[in-house]
Amino acid sequence: MAVRGFITAFRNIDTDHDDVISHEDLRNYARDNNMPEAFVNRWITLFDPEKTGSFTYEHFCEVIGLNKKNPQSPGPIAIKELLDYKCTLTQKQKMDVSKFIDTEYKVEDSGGSIQQLLLYMDKQHGPRWRSRVILDEHNIPAVDAVDKQVYAFSPDGGQHKYLIWKQKEKRSGGCCACFV
Numbered sequence: 001m002a003v004r005g006f007i008t009a010f011r012n013i014d015t016d017h018d019d020v021i022s023h024e025d026l027r028n029y030a031r032d033n034n035m036p037e038a039f040v041n042r043w044i045t046l047f048d049p050e051k052t053g054s055f056t057y058e059h060f061c062e063v064i065g066l067n068k069k070n071p072q073s074p075g076p077i078a079i080k081e082l083l084d085y086k087c088t089l090t091q092k093q094k095m096d097v098s099k100f101i102d103t104e105y106k107v108e109d110s111g112g113s114i115q116q117l118l119l120y121m122d123k124q125h126g127p128r129w130r131s132r133v134i135l136d137e138h139n140i141p142a143v144d145a146v147d148k149q150v151y152a153f154s155p156d157g158g159q160h161k162y163l164i165w166k167q168k169e170k171r172s173g174g175c176c177a178c179f180v
Helices: 003-013 023-032 037-047 057-064 091-104 107-125
Strands: 020-022 054-056 083-087 129-133 145-154 162-167
Touching: 003 023, 003 057, 020 023, 023 037, 037 057, 054 057, 091 107, 091 145, 107 129, 107 162
Parallel strands: none
Antiparallel strands: 020 054, 083 145, 129 162, 145 162
């Protein structure tokens, strides 16, 4: 049964709408809808394993995974901490990166967030911002950056490491705009 189906069933079983289902509520629902006793037993096993006689909507949501905090398994904690490894950007550029990381960066989508950062930097500081993943913060690769301005950082406490820079414009050296 999909999550939505469980919620609909809860609402149908909880006829007095007090966000509490008792074992009696389950039996009445099963009887009125010609459902087997196994339905009642399954719900009691799932949502009231201690056999207290009832369970709340809040507990029901925890069991089916709707609450973000699951007491049985809290899961990994996402860290959103900006670490600097090397920065030769202007103060304004660095502040803009920091502001973007604080407000827009999504730990669960690191690569996509960096692409959004580059678009943001293109708008704020002109086009041609580039990025690359770095594996070792002590061995940052050289890039063809305007005024050698680069920023090596980790937006998530060291889990992912990136180098961003503004790429130099490559011109062919022609005499007019046609040769750019």
